[in-house]
Amino acid sequence: MSFYQNMFEKISAQTKPKKVLSAQIKSGKVAHAYIFIGQSGVGKKLTAIEFAKIINCTVNDFTKSHLGACGKCNSCRKIEKGAYSDLHIIDFQKQAELLDEDEKKPSKNKVIKIETIRYIQKQALTSPLEGKWKIFIIDPAEKMNAAAANCLLKTLEEPPARTMLILIAAHKETIPQTIVSRSQVLYFQPLKEGDVLSYLLINQGLSSDKAEKIASLSEGSLETARRIAENESSAALDLWLKLKNTPLCASDILDLSRLHSKTALETVDALILEAKKDFRLFPQKTQDKLESLFNYKALLLKNVNPQTVMDNLFLDLTETI
Secondary structure, three states: OOHHHHHOOOOOOOHHHHHHHHHHHHHOOOOOEEEEEOOOOOOHHHHHHHHHHHHHOOOOOOOOOOOOOOOOOHHHHHHHHOOOOOEEEEOHHHHHHHHOOOOOOOOOOOOEOHHHHHHHHHHHOOOOOOOOOEEEEEOOHHHEOHHHHHHHHHHHHOOOOOEEEEEEEOOHHHOOHHHHOOOEEEEOOOOOHHHHHHHHHHHHOOOHHHHHHHHHHOOOOHHHHHHHHOOOOHHHHHHHHHHHHOOOOHHHHHHHHHHHHHHHHHHHHHHHHHHHHHHHHOHHHHHHHHHHHHHHHHHHHOOOOHHHHHHHHHHHHHHOO
16 A cells, blocks of 8 residues: 555545645645645545644654554544644634624625634644644635635735645635645545445445435535435526526526525536536437536636626526527
């Protein structure tokens, strides 16, 4: 077994990012900032947490062995339980705690705010309390608003000693170039269908036939596979069926686009998944719609106005029916 497989043996696939991180760990030259890019459900956050365990493990010397985190020392156990004082996972739940907000309150435009990034800056100025490194995982990093991103940039320009930032995002284009240029970018690939199938059989208790069908639709994402298995994709399916099959006037279409413009990229990704299901059954009828979805997604990634993109996308989808 290669040393990178040994060091990150708990992480499925992802050969390239595991090789890069393992080599840096063994050399003792890890970066102060990383961006983990890839679709949801492929192991980005798990890798970030395992990375934190390895570099803070108090038992194994990674410059002399190929072993991963021991899993038994105080640091490893606390990280596993989410109780390690030097590992900060910054997500919407954590932001709600920091800002005394109701995290469960519905919001169509959730963002990581500047106040949350200022919390990171304040914490980063202090030395690690328990371990060798203080680590901040920001997920989803693409949800930082402009003020938050500019605030984070100041920390990246002069990173405190023994402090690491790991940004988790679906697309590099959604992160400001000023932040990208000061970080090491690692790309995470979709999982193999067999890996998803094994997960479903072991963890979801599905029959072989159902697990195989879901794995084939998962696009290499465990999160998508879980969502399909738990019938949580119904909202996207309802929207897709409405656009495909329901006669809509222009005002109805524009109302729909306004409703979904604040979550434009997520909506388009969900529609692409539904369109791919149709494409497998009716390739000739679905090809144009699928191409339209990919083209409009590219515009969103180039920061074209989401309302304009969704107006035109929904009009195109209904016009091609």
